[in-house]
Amino acid sequence: MVLQNISSNLIKTVNNVCIRQNEWNNSKCVQRLYMALPRLTPQEVTAVLQANEYTKEFNGQSSVKYYDSNQLASNSPIEDTRSEAQCLFTKGKSSTARTLAVAMSGAVAAVAHIDGPHLHVAGVGDCQAVLGVLSENDGWSAKLMTVEHNTDNRAEVERILAEHPSNEKSTVIKMERLLGQLAPLRSLGDFRYKWKKEVLKEVVVPYFGEAAIPPNYHTPPYLTAKPEVKYHRLTPRDKFLIIASDGLWDLMSPLQAVRLVGEHMSGKVTLNPLRLPRKNMKLSEINKMLLQRKEGLKKKPHDSNAATHLLRNALGGTEYGIDHVKLSQLLTLPREVVRIFRDDITITVVYMDSEFLRHCPP
Numbered sequence: 001m002v003l004q005n006i007s008s009n010l011i012k013t014v015n016n017v018c019i020r021q022n023e024w025n026n027s028k029c030v031q032r033l034y035m036a037l038p039r040l041t042p043q044e045v046t047a048v049l050q051a052n053e054y055t056k057e058f059n060g061q062s063s064v065k066y067y068d069s070n071q072l073a074s075n076s077p078i079e080d081t082r083s084e085a086q087c088l089f090t091k092g093k094s095s096t097a098r099t100l101a102v103a104m105s106g107a108v109a110a111v112a113h114i115d116g117p118h119l120h121v122a123g124v125g126d127c128q129a130v131l132g133v134l135s136e137n138d139g140w141s142a143k144l145m146t147v148e149h150n151t152d153n154r155a156e157v158e159r160i161l162a163e164h165p166s167n168e169k170s171t172v173i174k175m176e177r178l179l180g181q182l183a184p185l186r187s188l189g190d191f192r193y194k195w196k197k198e199v200l201k202e203v204v205v206p207y208f209g210e211a212a213i214p215p216n217y218h219t220p221p222y223l224t225a226k227p228e229v230k231y232h233r234l235t236p237r238d239k240f241l242i243i244a245s246d247g248l249w250d251l252m253s254p255l256q257a258v259r260l261v262g263e264h265m266s267g268k269v270t271l272n273p274l275r276l277p278r279k280n281m282k283l284s285e286i287n288k289m290l291l292q293r294k295e296g297l298k299k300k301p302h303d304s305n306a307a308t309h310l311l312r313n314a315l316g317g318t319e320y321g322i323d324h325v326k327l328s329q330l331l332t333l334p335r336e337v338v339r340i341f342r343d344d345i346t347i348t349v350v351y352m353d354s355e356f357l358r359h360c361p362p
Contacts, residue, residue: 049331
């Protein structure tokens with residue numbers, strides 16, 4: 001027993017030495033990598049960040065005024081997608097192998113449906129949607145409209161464990177992943193975690209081999225695409241909804257994102273001429289708008305698109321402001337290593353019309 005403890009401690013000590021040596025070597029490698037990266041000018045950084053930005057305005061009476069959107073790829077090709085009520089219909093036939101390959105891949109999603117004051121958000125996986133709410137004292141709060149389906153969600157883990165025999169408890173969730181492989185615990189597609197083993201052997205194995213069947217695959221389905229849906233009745237204090245893939249949430253919290261968009265709203269008004277939102281406004285109301293505009297000059301943003309503003313701050317933000325060197329480095333990483341440092345990022349910021357919400361019927 002004593003020998004076992006000694007050998008165990010010795011192994012731990014040796015492992016710690018190896019880990020520290022590897023960390024030191026990795027640190028040196030990272031430093032060399034950063035030193036070798038090309039340095040982008042501020043104009044070049046802005047061009048990269050703004051390359052995929054998009055804004056759409058809505059005319060007429062609606063609870064939605066407009067939305068800003070942007071994407072920054074990490075994977076090649078980018079694995080994220082964004083859509084405004086669009087469906088893709090494929091024509092013609094494709095090969096069985098190609099069709100299976102597409103179906104074997106998976107996707108997480110967050111979808112928002114806004115009808116007047118009624119907001120429904122459906123989430124599958126680890127995308128998140130958060131509502132930016134302005135309090136009476138002009139402070140921002142974040143109301144989460146999605147639930148993350150990963151191992152950080154204990155209720156989700158318990159749900160999956162309860163659906164399988166107790167003798168699979170150590171293999172269903174392993175290394176914080178489903179069957180030791182998949183990080184999100186719900187997803188669209190990924191049928192190799194859903195189909196019966198006999199079907200996988202008959203249909204998939206001939207094309208992709210035995211490795212296509214996950215380890216310890218005994219009582220499928222292990223995965224579901226069923227979304228969790230949340231409802232919220234919008235009020236004039238609900239100013240915007242941020243929908244983003246996990247690439248953003250890996251870098252900032254929902255509250256940080258809401259505060260950044262809130263500050264961007266205040267500063268953005270200074271980028272355009274003053275326009276009164278409605279006729280017959282009182283002088284006190286106009287004076288309040290002018291004071292808000294004066295305050296916004298202190299927060300005048302570099303980007304007119306809020307999604308781009310979030311991207312810039314997620315990659316280069318520090319407690320002292322934007323670090324241009326850090327931002328340049330993260331935008332010029334080689335394709336082979338960029339995925340280690342950041343994931344694909346897709347962001348949509350939907351702005352609500354407070355006046356419409358103030359007067360709309362229930």
